[in-house]
Amino acid sequence: MKRSPFKTSANTISSVSTIIGITLVLVLVGTLLIVSLLGSAVTGHYRGQVVVQIMIADDVEEQDAQLLKKHIEGEPYTSEASYLSKEEAAALMQEELGEEFVDFLGYNPLPASIDIHIKPEFSDEDKLAEIVKELEKNTAINEVVFQHDLLKQMNANLSKWSLGISLIGIVLLIIAIVLIVNTIQLAIFSQRFLIKSMQLVGATHWFIQKPFLRRGLWFGLLASLLALAVIFMLLYMFRSDLQDMINILQEKQRLLALIGGVLIIGLFLSGVATVYAVNRFIRTDADKLY
Numbered sequence: 014m015k016r017s018p019f020k021t022s023a024n025t026i027s028s029v030s031t032i033i034g035i036t037l038v039l040v041l042v043g044t045l046l047i048v049s050l051l052g053s054a055v056t057g058h059y060r061g062q063v064v065v066q067i068m069i070a071d072d073v074e075e076q077d078a079q080l081l082k083k084h085i086e087g088e089p090y091t092s093e094a095s096y097l098s099k100e101e102a103a104a105l106m107q108e109e110l111g112e113e114f115v116d117f118l119g120y121n122p123l124p125a126s127i128d129i130h131i132k133p134e135f136s137d138e139d140k141l142a143e144i145v146k147e148l149e150k151n152t153a154i155n156e157v158v159f160q161h162d163l164l165k166q167m168n169a170n171l172s173k174w175s176l177g178i179s180l181i182g183i184v185l186l187i188i189a190i191v192l193i194v195n196t197i198q199l200a201i202f203s204q205r206f207l208i209k210s211m212q213l214v215g216a217t218h219w220f221i222q223k224p225f226l227r228r229g230l231w232f233g234l235l236a237s238l239l240a241l242a243v244i245f246m247l248l249y250m251f252r253s254d255l256q257d258m259i260n261i262l263q264e265k266q267r268l269l270a271l272i273g274g275v276l277i278i279g280l281f282l283s284g285v286a287t288v289y290a291v292n293r294f295i296r297t298d299a300d301k302l303y
Contacts, residue, residue: 045181063167138165
């Protein structure tokens, strides 16, 4: 039985070192994904804190105000809506002031109101301006209030944060690509004469690439699983210090996103790096292989 050219002791050592090298790179990629997921969660949290307050006109009955609240709750931009009656507003104000101001004034000057918690995807200034403009058309609404300057500052800070993470991510991804390409290229280096021999006897590029690509994808899969094992082991070891971070990752299927991201990136980069390395040796002249 003919022995595969990949199954030699030297190639076995090379394969193990290649898998270890790719694993270390994917641990870095997985860490970057965790930072990105946490950054996205923090950004979504702060964007979800935007509140628009609706002041209801004094001549609107409470029943109609409750109907308005139900209508607003059904809008796509509403995460949550809470109603505060005139009497409840007066009671809160009295509690803060520590004295009965309604008896002193002879009437309750505070309007009933509805607080709308805006969904994160609608907290952009332009979208929020459209929402406010639409709400102001309702005759039952006397005034729409939101902290425009605070929102503007928050969006500016979150944009800087997102840009910073993106730039760091791009740099680290480029580093990961270069490292994986070099690692796989070194692994294929010992097979360069085999590649050239197959080319000289008329083998097509795909025929030459296929066994190397299959092995490269296998390396990528093993390295991805090992990288995930290392990441989860580290999270488990430091679970007491990283409990808040772990809780965030467990929300909204972020752990599945992490697992899927590492697997996809590992397979993709390994496949691309393998094809690149094999094609490089195919294009290299035979006398330059020595």
